[in-house]
Amino acid sequence: MDVEQFFEHVITVRMNDDLTALDIIDQTLLPTTIKRIDLGTKEEIWDAIKKLRVRGAPAIGVAAAYGIALLASKIEAKDYDSFSAEFTSIKDYLASSRPTAVNLFWALDRMQRVLVNKKGETISQIKKALFHEADRIRAEDVEISRRIGEIGFSILENLKKEGTEIGIMTHCNAGTLATAKYGTATAPMYVALEKGWRGDDMHVYCDETRPLLQGARLTSFELFNSGITTTLQCDNMASILMKSGKIDVIFVGCDRVARNGDAANKIGTSGVAILARYYGIPFYVCAPTSTVDLATPTGDQIPIEMREPDEVTEMWYRERMAPEGVDVFNPAFDVTDHDLITGIITEKGLVHAPYDKAFEQNNVKN
Template identity: 70%
Template sequence: MNIEEFFDRIISVKTDEDGNLNIIDQTLLPGEIKRINLNTKEEIWEAIKKLRVRGAPAIGVCAALGIAKTASQVQADNYADFEREFLGLKDYFASSRPTAVNLFWALNRMEDTLKSHKEKDIDEIKEILFKEADNIRNEDIAISRGIGELGFKLLKKLKRNGKEIGIMTHCNAGTLATAKYGTATAPMYMALENGFLGSDMHVYCDETRPLLQGARLTAFELSNACITTTLQCDNMASVLMKSGKIDIIFVGCDRVARNGDAANKIGTSGLAIIAKHYGIPFYVCAPTSTIDMNTATGDDIPIEIRDSDEVTDMWYKERMAPENIDVYNPAFDVTDHSLITGIITEKGICKYPFDKAFEKLGL
């Protein structure tokens, strides 16, 4: 299977020939690759909330396609009625996940599109919304590719004859989390497109407790792309870094504050602290849509607290904790900007001071 066949097989969010919103149910991976259609607002909301579709860019694409799909079902005789129904859908979808800024970015962009064409017929507006959602998806592919090309340049500098490049990543910021290439995995996929062999790289995937996105998704992706892949428990990262096997770390993120603090899947901050100790470059791969210039620091980023059964029951045949025990289950942590070597966007690699670097990108 070549790299394009690989992508065709596991694209996470797309529309079928009838315009139906179609996703891979990521909760079933790696055991089963099952695609499902999402037709109602409730199905789309549930898919985002329950992580059937996940990853900040993929959530944004799903939300854009989802609101276009559900808005097309609205019966309205005039623009005012249609706008009211649309805004109700927007608020409903926005309530599904609080942290991923791409969700709100995509919904706001769809609202802007609606309002900029209010003089047109309702049926025409519906078609325009579908086109804008498709633009968001195509732009995400280009953005991921841009991140990958910049990350690949870093990998080329590390390539030495006869020695594989040791790469570590956390959670899943891959094809499943975006419209195609991923963010943190994009450098590896671009390496394959540019003549690297899978054996030229050795990617170490943190399992990423408690939802195991690294074990279930990233390890699944990379191994299917024939990249040498090793899975390790999250608390083994320090030993692995100390061994000298890790040359570089790529992670994704769900939101970047103006000062460069980055919210990503829980465990990322600890990984960055260890990398700093061992002097290993730590890069956050972030589309510019993920950079929130209205959020001053990571302290201002809302952190989703998820259900306790993800820690106590999920993935186990029997409960693995005492009954009635309190559980703390934040979905994300915030990596301080001082721990980040660089933030790779599609427009360039930003370094400290991050706010100035972001401004140079026009953010």
């Protein structure tokens, strides 16, 4: 299938036609099963975010926006104060699902601002406005990803040599499955296809991304099915690939960027950045401005989610692969120091260190 057919095939998050349920792809079943599920209760939406049925910072934001609009539509309060109190309770509950991805909180806060700004209107009007805002968040995410892709594609154009494929490495999944469309780290590749590049003009190497295998299950699934030459490798094979000269550039996504440019992304990203620095390979973080958290001075203040031990010891195995009772260290994210990052690509442009000043000059706000 061509890239547009693929995008239609894997729409990550949407409302169903009668606005009674949030419709998502269950990403825990990919790549062997493509199954859409309906989420109608706050518990189902919370669980889907927590259990990674929907994942990726932008997609989590879109899901949170639609989710709270859906749940607010079911509030039976007759007056604004009662409606607002119940809305805030739902917002706080959904916000507790995951601690690191700032888009979750950004989207919920943006939805609450609609509630505040619509005070004085009827409850029915407020409910409609919330759905409208969620639609806007999704549409904006598509445009933001497209813009990141355009900027990233210009980097690919500058690096590519005539008659040769360009080698790209990525880590985890910052693809269309992590957003409303295009992705962030994969957006340059998808834009390349739209602009007439062939799939074999690029060769993308996907880290498998232990322990949840998002690179193996999701990114290689996406890129392979969109016609891009794709190779999957274990995380600990990144160094030998870089040393071989096969990697020209690295694009990764992120879940939160601190004011100084430190970037939290899926565990293992900082190791890739360290290797890239050693081998002299440009390393770019692709980040919508909604993931830039100016209230967080450095990466040291970014909360790191710790996940269940069984993701490491038994989740993907027929039999347990570690001794019963052994301690397991399973952080979901690590933080890449800003001085390891060649540049951060937002929808407003490509910025370089010092990042706090660059964000200010690019009018990045929270």
